[in-house]
Amino acid sequence: AQTVTQSQPEMSVQEAETVTLSCTYDTSESDYYLFWYKQPPSRQMILVIRQEAYKQQNATENRFSVNFQKAAKSFSLKISDSQLGDAAMYFCAYIGNTDKLIFGTGTRLQVFP
Amino acid sequence: GAVVSQHPSRVICKSGTSVKIECRSLDFQATTMFWYRQFPKQSLMLMATSNEGSKATYEQGVEKDKFLINHASLTLSTLTVTSAHPEDSSFYICSASTTNRGRTEAFFGQGTRLTVV
Numbered sequence: 001a002q003t004v005t006q007s008q009p010e011m012s013v014q015e016a017e018t019v020t021l022s023c024t025y026d027t028s029e030s031d032y033y034l035f036w037y038k039q040p041p042s043r044q045m046i047l048v049i050r051q052e053a054y055k056q057q058n059a060t061e062n063r064f065s066v067n068f069q070k071a072a073k074s075f076s077l078k079i080s081d082s083q084l085g086d087a088a089m090y091f092c093a094y095i096g097n098t099d100k101l102i103f104g105t106g107t108r109l110q111v112f113p
Numbered sequence: 114g115a116v117v118s119q120h121p122s123r124v125i126c127k128s129g130t131s132v133k134i135e136c137r138s139l140d141f142q143a144t145t146m147f148w149y150r151q152f153p154k155q156s157l158m159l160m161a162t163s164n165e166g167s168k169a170t171y172e173q174g175v176e177k178d179k180f181l182i183n184h185a186s187l188t189l190s191t192l193t194v195t196s197a198h199p200e201d202s203s204f205y206i207c208s209a210s211t212t213n214r215g216r217t218e219a220f221f222g223q224g225t226r227l228t229v230v
Contacts, residue, residue, distance in 0.1 A: 033217050042223075044223050099210050101159075103157045
């Protein structure tokens with residue numbers, strides 16, 4: 001079975017600084033997708049960034065980028081120029097052949113002014 | 114992006130009653146929808162996979178007689194919490210996956226906060 005692990009329950013960063021959230025996963029599948037979701041206090045799940053496993057190039061969305069290391073099964077999220085609105089729970093997630101979205105345990109990000 | 118609407122956003126019910134939560138895909142057809150439960154400060158736990166026109170597939174440990182799932186159409190799945198008890202109080206979220214041009218993505222409803230008193 002696939003698993004997703006986030007080893008950082010909480011992280012903090014100062015406004016305008018950069019922070020990296022870690023995620024590792026375990027799978028025997030070769031074709032899958034990885035995601036980072038943000039869950040603000042409203043609890044609405046918001047897609048931050050996605051990565052197709054077959055693509056070697058790391059995905060980037062404005063201030064958000066990933067470091068995808070397929071061999072190491074690592075998928076970290078880098079947030080540059082952090083803003084107060086980035087404070088939220090961040091979940092790493094995996095979709096494989098079953099179409100089930102499997103979540104990590106989450107990382108609570110605090111942003112200090 | 115695609116929109117998934119979940120209703121109600123919040124419900125308070127008496128112990129022993131049943132509560133129905135609706136999940137609709139507004140601008141795409143979802144042959145499969147997923148129901149999650151989230152406890153405070155925890156991750157989303159998959160409860161069941163809802164398949165249009167067939168029985169739902171429940172994850173291990175989830176009581177199918179307690180959490181009734183119906184997926185009557187390609188745009189609507191419902192979760193009914195039967196004979197609710199205070200321990201059923203939680204945040205329930207639905208999602209639907211769609212694949213467009215080879216890109217698979219999941220879209221989430223707004224969630225339902227259930228409080229059983």
